[in-house]
Amino acid sequence: MSTIWYECKVKYRKTDENGVQKVTTEPYLVDALSYTEAESRINEEMSAYISEEFKITNIHMANYAEIHPFENCDRWFKSKVSLLAYYEESGKERKTNMYILVQANDVKEAFDNTTKVMATTMGDYTIPAITESPIMDVFPYFSGEEGALEQLEKFNALKASKPEIVTVGETTDSMEFETADADETE
DSSP states (O other): OOOOEEEEEEEEEEEOTTSOEEEEEEEEEEEOSSHHHHHHHHHHHHHHHOOSOEEEEEEEEOOEEEEEOOTTOOEEEEEEEEEEEEETTTTEEEEEEEEEEEEESSHHHHHHHHHHHHTTOOSEEEEEEEEEOOOOOEEOOOOOOTTHHHHHHHHHHHHHOOOOOOOTTOOHHHHHHHHHHHHHHO
16 A cells, blocks of 8 residues: 655744744645544644644645655755656657655755665656755654564654755865874974
């Protein structure tokens, strides 16, 4: 059975970096079997993060075929992937589109991550579009079965990892070289 993702919009009072409280509506993604379960799950997940009152303003089925978290990434990107199929009887090529949600820090990294995800695909494909998604967080379903806990922990560890900030042109070799020069001048 394939996974069904529901996008849930949650409205709540959020304190910004200046200490000002502001009402905001943010979308979250939950894995559920029905709208009722999606509502129950988002209530449960959000109550762990939001201590005040919140309201679920909208729930609808998301059209993501797959969700892929990556380490050291803080945003979600929606990748449109066109699978190409050639039909010999008619001699025509046909495209089938699917959407993949990947975690990345920018569009280039989202393209690279989408390419990694599609590396095992046997057929031809193109990536015609990648856009930043407004999704704030993703909550996969946990069944409680053996092996499922490991998958959930791996998923949560990947999505929770923070990006490493490296300045352009900085490598560990150049830092060692600069340190060696500093020692020689003393």
